[in-house]
Amino acid sequence: MDKICSNEPYLLLMQTTKAIQECIKANVTKRDLSVTEFSVLEVLYHKGTQTIHQVGSSILVASGSMTYVVDKLVQKGFLERNICPGDRRAIHISLSDNGRKLMDALIPEHQVLIDSMFASLDRYEVNSLIDVLRKTKMKVEEHSN
Amino acid sequence: MDKICSNEPYLLLMQTTKAIQECIKANVTKRDLSVTEFSVLEVLYHKGTQTIHQVGSSILVASGSMTYVVDKLVQKGFLERNICPGDRRAIHISLSDNGRKLMDALIPEHQVLIDSMFASLDRYEVNSLIDVLRKTKMKVEEHSN
DNA sequence: TGACAATATCTCGAATTCATAATATTATTA
DNA sequence: TAATAATATTATGAATTCGAGATATTGTCA
Numbered sequence: 401m402d403k404i405c406s407n408e409p410y411l412l413l414m415q416t417t418k419a420i421q422e423c424i425k426a427n428v429t430k431r432d433l434s435v436t437e438f439s440v441l442e443v444l445y446h447k448g449t450q451t452i453h454q455v456g457s458s459i460l461v462a463s464g465s466m467t468y469v470v471d472k473l474v475q476k477g478f479l480e481r482n483i484c485p486g487d488r489r490a491i492h493i494s495l496s497d498n499g500r501k502l503m504d505a506l507i508p509e510h511q512v513l514i515d516s517m518f519a520s521l522d523r524y525e526v527n528s529l530i531d532v533l534r535k536t537k538m539k540v541e542e543h544s545n
Numbered sequence: 546m547d548k549i550c551s552n553e554p555y556l557l558l559m560q561t562t563k564a565i566q567e568c569i570k571a572n573v574t575k576r577d578l579s580v581t582e583f584s585v586l587e588v589l590y591h592k593g594t595q596t597i598h599q600v601g602s603s604i605l606v607a608s609g610s611m612t613y614v615v616d617k618l619v620q621k622g623f624l625e626r627n628i629c630p631g632d633r634r635a636i637h638i639s640l641s642d643n644g645r646k647l648m649d650a651l652i653p654e655h656q657v658l659i660d661s662m663f664a665s666l667d668r669y670e671v672n673s674l675i676d677v678l679r680k681t682k683m684k685v686e687e688h689s690n
Numbered sequence: 691t692g693a694c695a696a697t698a699t700c701t702c703g704a705a706t707t708c709a710t711a712a713t714a715t716t717a718t719t720a
Numbered sequence: 721t722a723a724t725a726a727t728a729t730t731a732t733g734a735a736t737t738c739g740a741g742a743t744a745t746t747g748t749c750a
Contacts, residue, residue, distance in 0.1 A: 420685055434736080536674075634714065
């Protein structure tokens with residue numbers, strides 16, 4: 401009983417995150433996107449043209465995987481590869497017209513979904529959650545140096 | 546600013562969970578285990594002999610993946626497949642002597658690690674976290690029906 | 691400048707996961 | 721009891737991810 405009790409915040413954190421991720425996955429799957437693909441489009445939507453490396457760093461995806469996901473998104477017609485004028489090693493990627501149209505529809509929908517997940521919390525509870533998660537995250541990160 | 550603010554609990558939840566999972570992964574990797582493999586061993590350690598199906602349900606892993614991970618663990622000598630006397634469709638898996646020895650060492654270590662992640666929170670904050678996560682999880686689950 | 695380190699992308703292979711179908715067994719029911 | 725549905729596992733192939741190595745380019749510094 402002792403152990404189960406001390407595990408409860410951990411288990412709830414994992415379960416809640418899993419539920420949220422599945423919900424998001426279900427939502428982007430409707431548009432035939434994987435979560436990684438959506439993340440790439442989301443970064444480009446908010447930040448505009450970026451190099452493949454910049455996007456990969458933002459969403460913590462390895463370079464080999466970035467090549468793969470960018471290929472997929474180009475195939476689907478949602479983004480374009482372009483040469484990077486200042487650095488011939490790098491490649492600029494940006495949303496195509498279709499990609500922008502898609503995200504114009506998807507981003508607000510996504511935001512509503514995220515908001516709805518926390519809609520049962522009042523302002524006090526949201527602040528408490530933020531506060532406690534910040535503390536926990538710091539502790540975990542200092543643990544793994 | 547508005548959007549970023551409303552996303553903060555979501556982002557923090559994802560980031561905190563990711564940090565925790567990486568910490569756990571680093572810990573079990575020391576023993577040449579994947580997180581899924583560790584989860585299987587953990588269930589068997591706490592619940593004793595189970596069918597493959599029972600373990601898969603506990604840790605939410607598809608049956609095809611269970612076959613794969615059980616193969617790996619048998620190869621590594623940490624668990625055994627046995628016939629299930631009552632039901633010849635099912636297969637019992639249980640820790641081998643080596644598997645038990647491994648988990649005798651690993652489980653307490655794992656528990657200490659988990660506990661340390663929440664060690665910066667006082668009792669009040671832990672209860673608040675549990676409370677808020679429960680509410681959020683329920684909301685998300687009702688959303689995806 | 692020339693040598694070498696760092697950076698960006700891509701290729702390739704290994705690992706892991708899921709979904710589907712196949713097989714075997716058990717449970718149900720007409 | 722015979723037919724059918726449900727269950728447990730395995731086999732297989734597709735999708736995705738990572739890591740290591742290859743290639744091309746850029747930056748650094750003696």
